[in-house]
Amino acid sequence: MKRKETREEELHEEIRNHLEMAAQERVERGAVADDAAYLARREFGNVELVKEVTRDIRGWRWLEDFAQDVLYGLRMLRRDIAFTAVLVLTLAIGLGANTTIFSWIRAVLLNPLPGAAEPERVVELESLAPSGEWVPTSYLDFHDFRDHIKLLESMSVAQPMALAVGDDVHVERVWGEVVSGNFFDVLHVQPELGRFFTGEERNDAQNAHPVVVLSHAYWHSRYGSSPQAIGATVRINRTPYTIIGVAPETFHGSMAGLSFDLWAPATMYGQLTATGTWMLRDRKARMFRVLARLAPGVNIEQARAEVLSLTAFMSKANADTSEGMSATLLPIWKSHYGIQSGLLAPLSILMGASGVVLLIVCANVANLLLARTADRRKEFSIRMALGAAPMRLVRQLSTEVLLIAAAGSLAGLVITAWLSGALWWLLPLRDAPKLLAASIDGGVLLFTAGLALAVAALAGLAPALHAARENVNDMLKEGGRSGSAGLRSNRLRALLVTSEMALAVVALIGAGLFLKSFYIAKGIHPGFDPNQVALAKFNFSAAGFDAQQADAFCRHLREQLERQPGVTAVSYADYVPLSLVAGSWEDLQVEGYVPGRSENMKIYRNLVAPGFFTLLKIPLLEGRDLTMQDDASHPKVMIVTREFMRRFVPSGSVLGRKVHGWGEWFTIVGVVDDVKINRLTEKAAPYFYAPVRQIYRPEMGLAFYVRTSGSVNEALAALRREAQAVDGTVPISDLTSMNDYVGVSLFAQKIASSLLSVLAGIAFLLASIGLYGVMAYSVAQRTNEIGIRMSLGAQRRDVLQLIAKQGLAFALAGTVVGAIGALILARLVTAFLVTVSPADPLIYAAAATFTMALALAATAIPARRATRVDPMVALRYE
Amino acid sequence: MKERYQNRIELLQGTLDLLILQTLQWGPQHGYGISVAIRNRSGEILQVDTGSLYPALHRLEKQKWIASEWKISENKQRAKFYRLTAAGKKQLTSERSRWAQLSDAISGILNPKKI
Numbered sequence: 007m008k009r010k011e012t013r014e015e016e017l018h019e020e021i022r023n024h025l026e027m028a029a030q031e032r033v034e035r036g037a038v039a040d041d042a043a044y045l046a047r048r049e050f051g052n053v054e055l056v057k058e059v060t061r062d063i064r065g066w067r068w069l070e071d072f073a074q075d076v077l078y079g080l081r082m083l084r085r086d087i088a089f090t091a092v093l094v095l096t097l098a099i100g101l102g103a104n105t106t107i108f109s110w111i112r113a114v115l116l117n118p119l120p121g122a123a124e125p126e127r128v129v130e131l132e133s134l135a136p137s138g139e140w141v142p143t144s145y146l147d148f149h150d151f152r153d154h155i156k157l158l159e160s161m162s163v164a165q166p167m168a169l170a171v172g173d174d175v176h177v178e179r180v181w182g183e184v185v186s187g188n189f190f191d192v193l194h195v196q197p198e199l200g201r202f203f204t205g206e207e208r209n210d211a212q213n214a215h216p217v218v219v220l221s222h223a224y225w226h227s228r229y230g231s232s233p234q235a236i237g238a239t240v241r242i243n244r245t246p247y248t249i250i251g252v253a254p255e256t257f258h259g260s261m262a263g264l265s266f267d268l269w270a271p272a273t274m275y276g277q278l279t280a281t282g283t284w285m286l287r288d289r290k291a292r293m294f295r296v297l298a299r300l301a302p303g304v305n306i307e308q309a310r311a312e313v314l315s316l317t318a319f320m321s322k323a324n325a326d327t328s329e330g331m332s333a334t335l336l337p338i339w340k341s342h343y344g345i346q347s348g349l350l351a352p353l354s355i356l357m358g359a360s361g362v363v364l365l366i367v368c369a370n371v372a373n374l375l376l377a378r379t380a381d382r383r384k385e386f387s388i389r390m391a392l393g394a395a396p397m398r399l400v401r402q403l404s405t406e407v408l409l410i411a412a413a414g415s416l417a418g419l420v421i422t423a424w425l426s427g428a429l430w431w432l433l434p435l436r437d438a439p440k441l442l443a444a445s446i447d448g449g450v451l452l453f454t455a456g457l458a459l460a461v462a463a464l465a466g467l468a469p470a471l472h473a474a475r476e477n478v479n480d481m482l483k484e485g486g487r488s489g490s491a492g493l494r495s496n497r498l499r500a501l502l503v504t505s506e507m508a509l510a511v512v513a514l515i516g517a518g519l520f521l522k523s524f525y526i527a528k529g530i531h532p533g534f535d536p537n538q539v540a541l542a543k544f545n546f547s548a549a550g551f552d553a554q555q556a557d558a559f560c561r562h563l564r565e566q567l568e569r570q571p572g573v574t575a576v577s578y579a580d581y582v583p584l585s586l587v588a589g590s591w592e593d594l595q596v597e598g599y600v601p602g603r604s605e606n607m608k609i610y611r612n613l614v615a616p617g618f619f620t621l622l623k624i625p626l627l628e629g630r631d632l633t634m635q636d637d638a639s640h641p642k643v644m645i646v647t648r649e650f651m652r653r654f655v656p657s658g659s660v661l662g663r664k665v666h667g668w669g670e671w672f673t674i675v676g677v678v679d680d681v682k683i684n685r686l687t688e689k690a691a692p693y694f695y696a697p698v699r700q701i702y703r704p705e706m707g708l709a710f711y712v713r714t715s716g717s718v719n720e721a722l723a724a725l726r727r728e729a730q731a732v733d734g735t736v737p738i739s740d741l742t743s744m745n746d747y748v749g750v751s752l753f754a755q756k757i758a759s760s761l762l763s764v765l766a767g768i769a770f771l772l773a774s775i776g777l778y779g780v781m782a783y784s785v786a787q788r789t790n791e792i793g794i795r796m797s798l799g800a801q802r803r804d805v806l807q808l809i810a811k812q813g814l815a816f817a818l819a820g821t822v823v824g825a826i827g828a829l830i831l832a833r834l835v836t837a838f839l840v841t842v843s844p845a846d847p848l849i850y851a852a853a854a855t856f857t858m859a860l861a862l863a864a865t866a867i868p869a870r871r872a873t874r875v876d877p878m879v880a881l882r883y884e
Numbered sequence: 885m886k887e888r889y890q891n892r893i894e895l896l897q898g899t900l901d902l903l904i905l906q907t908l909q910w911g912p913q914h915g916y917g918i919s920v921a922i923r924n925r926s927g928e929i930l931q932v933d934t935g936s937l938y939p940a941l942h943r944l945e946k947q948k949w950i951a952s953e954w955k956i957s958e959n960k961q962r963a964k965f966y967r968l969t970a971a972g973k974k975q976l977t978s979e980r981s982r983w984a985q986l987s988d989a990i991s992g993i994l995n996p997k998k999i
Contacts, residue, residue: 024919056934
């Protein structure tokens with residue numbers, strides 16, 4: 007279509023040409039030039055007026071038609087306000103559910119690095135253990151990657167860290183990231199104020215650059231957005247840092263959905279964790295997350311190939327630490343860090359389920375529209391008889407549907423605005439950086455608008471075309487008497503309601519499978535007893551403690567806690583089983599055991615204090631528990647699990663066997679039973695425990711366990727109170743009951759099953775309403791027929807059967823189709839289901855029964871109404 | 885004023901369309917050429933009002949009965965030429981038969997044959 011201005015110019019030129027030609031002809035016939043031009047113009051008439059009339063022909067006709075359609079549509083919708091309300095509400099539920107889940111997906115998966123430029127070029131480099139499991143990367147490995155990989159433009163470490171900001175008396179716990187000097191280059195972020203890391207701050211010299219960049223929010227809340235903050239000093243983990251810059255408001259750090267308050271150089275790691283300098287100089291100290299930006303024109307596969315070939319070389323060059331290891335590149339949304347790793351699966355499943363709900367909504371809306379189109383046949387036939395083109399009617403109906411869809415999507419956005427924060431209530435992260443709220447941004451609005459259009463097309467087009475296709479004469483004839491409904495319209499409605507039932511059955515079966523799986527997983531015994539246990543984590547590195555100070559703190563706190571009423575046992579360890587974050591592992595060598603060629607000897611471990619097993623009621627199978635004597639001055643010992651023994655010491659005595667780790671030989675002094683470490687659903691894997699007094703890893707912090715015979719809340723209060731009394735500068739976190747803490751390990755299943763149940767409920771409600779609507783309409787349409795049947799001697803029971811049979815036929819067909827669909831779809835989520843078969847017969851039977859029962863209810867009301875029909879009234883009924 | 889022109893368009897609509905389509909049957913022509921052709925062929929009886937001609941041309945183009953393009957005229961001037969499309973030819977045939985019916989009917993009324 008030509009632009010308006012050029013059309014205007016063309017018209018102008020066309021008329022000018024006309025005038026010139028007319029004038030020229032007069033000149034040729036002998037007129038004076040000036041007169042000829044004047045006469046030609048006079049003959050032509052009012053040039054502007056001619057233009058205007060011509061313009062009218064071209065221009066705004068469609069707009070006027072549209073305005074007329076909108077006005078007429080609004081009038082129609084207002085006239086039947088109940089009908090409109092039902093439509094808008096139905097659409098609002100469907101669109102609201104989809105928009106809400108999309109806004110979550112966008113915040114977590116699609117837009118994981120807000121504030122960064124070209125975020126799709128940013129990738130994550132993850133090291134891979136010989137088993138293929140991902141592991142963090144050591145600083146030395148990062149160093150080599152950074153200096154040798156050419157297809158990555160820039161590379162940075164980024165590691166989230168809880169930090170203590172404040173003086174000796176009071177500290178505040180904030181979350182920061184320790185990063186390389188070029189972190190902001192990788193993300194293409196510019197400072198809002200001050201500068202980012204430059205010059206020397208980018209080198210690898212350790213503990214030499216105590217500088218920090220603040221987030222906009224932290225700068226705003228602590229420094230009142232004052233420019234004076236630049237150059238000011240802030241105490242972090244007991245060391246003064248100079249503030250050099252402020253990040254822009256849109257930037258929150260490098261982890262999807264999480265928001266950090268400050269960024270410090272990774273070279274300060276040793277100082278921040280009070281571990282000196284060895285951790286950045288040990289290739290085995292794998293603790294960093296690595297981000298990189300692809301070089302221009304390079305795709306991720308090419309860069310991944312280069313990473314792979316470099317790691318092949320590195321694993322040989324550093325065989326003592328890295329044998330069999332490799333690395334890969336992943337897009338950010340596939341990263342194992344951040345909340346997206348746990349949310350990818352549940353959110354995709356939920357998006358699918360809300361799609362099902364939306365389809366049901368479409369079917370319902372289409373059904374309602376069809377019913378109304380049928381009611382409006384008279385109106386349409388009159389309009390068509392008066393000369394309205396069929397397309398004009400289609401446009402009229404489409405406009406009405408679009409109006410409804412627009413209202414529905416607005417109402418849906420209101421629902422989304424309420425619910426977009428709800429994801430964070432469902433998330434289990436207690437001890438985590440602040441979560442970014444999912445927001446309704448341009449992308450979400452676009453999604454909703456697109457969806458509304460699709461719904462309008464899907465639900466509105468069929469009825470509209472249907473109306474237009476009808477023959478005018480037939481309609482006029484039929485419109486007068488509704489003895490029998492249009493056959494085609496009824497067939498379409500039957501199809502719609504059957505697919506609705508089928509979709510609802512799919513949703514119901516899906517929710518059933520997930521719920522059953524969730525409850526089975528919840529019922530799995532973890533191998534330890536989390537009841538009546540209070541938990542708290544202490545961050546000693548933030549307090550600047552060394553091993554002796556931490557040990558003194560722990561012993562003192564333990565003594566104080568043991569005196570509290572109700573407390574029956576106190577212990578501590580550096581890891582809590584069933585945490586969301588994986589624990590640490592160590593390369594082991596077991597005396598008398600020869601590992602296979604590619605066997606993974608990186609064994610997960612926990613560093614525990616004496617009394618740990620008794621407290622958690624983990625059975626000691628052989629040997630002894632750890633004691634306070636198992637400290638740095640005594641020979642190194644460890645306790646292994648049943649599975650460890652089965653794998654590595656299949657014969658002979660396990661006690662006294664030597665195991666090599668941390669560069670030393672340990673003696674096995676005991677064997678305990680297996681417990682669930684990472685997931686409730688995992689199979690037992692070798693695991694071992696070493697005394698926290700012999701191996702100290704302050705960067706992990708320590709968790710205190712308090713078993714009480716009284717109330718867990720009182721124990722938690724005591725934990726906080728006594729810790730404050732011992733030393734108030736040690737940041738405390740994750741103060742919670744152990745039951746709550748380990749319940750978190752099922753959060754993905756919990757989100758999926760609880761939200762799926764809600765969606766399935768909505769789906770079912772909508773489908774039942776749809777079925778009821780169709781049945782009620784069918785009864786109304788057949789009133790005449792029922793009257794005839796009854797006057798010819800049909801009994802009420804016969805009529806009841808007639809109607810109920812039809813409704814149940816829809817439900818039955820829907821159930822069968824839905825069950826088959828569910829069988830196919832459930833295969834996709836098998837990985838998510840714990841010990842539940844995707845074809846679990848009980849779930850299918852329950853879903854079928856439930857569907858038939860509801861269908862019976864939805865059919866019963868119209869059917870009963872049909873039997874109350876008075877034959878005489880019915881025969882006269884129009 | 886505007887109404888005057890619009891009224892005339894409506895009055896002349898069917899006839900003018902027919903005349904334009906018929907004129908274009910002889911070959912592509914610009915607006916002025918069409919008005920001259922109609923005037924000449926009608927023996928100077930039919931004067932096409934430009935206020936009707938251009939709206940009619942644009943309307944016919946919108947209905948895809950005629951198409952336009954900018955070309956150089958015989959006087960070496962750039963002008964917008966209209967030509968008949970395939971749909972336009974069909975339309976011309978049907979309008980012609982309608983016109984024949986109409987004129988038969990009217991002349992039947994004006995000159996009633998005795999039975």
